[in-house]
Amino acid sequence: MTTNDAIHQHADLANSTAAARATAATNQTPKEIPRITSGDLMQQKRELEIDHAGRIYRLRITQLNKLILTA
Template sequence: MTTTMPATPPAITAHAHAATLAAAPAVVPTKRITSASLMGDGREVEIEHSGRIYRLRITQLNKLILTA
């Protein structure tokens, strides 16, 4: 019985690797802020987005709810 080794994959050239890296989008870290810094001493803030006003508020169960 004869066994054969699987074919080895083609080598990745430096040029092909550089092209792959260049095509990958830059990773931008997500900005994080605390609800306390956003809300201040209040329980509700208004946020303007694309000409509309949204209301972010803290509920009685200490959850956040965003409404238009």
């Protein structure tokens, strides 16, 4: 076996290993993250308060239609 053959064999092995890892990663069942629209959350209001562990947070929609969460 020449050095060139060994290099190609090593590259082929590395590529097949990487492909197997990618396939295994995509075959795992992802945990679904619940999604709610901002409209459903805000209920036609521009601001709401969230009580988290006894602390009040304020979620607001800005004039540029961005969300800001403050403590």
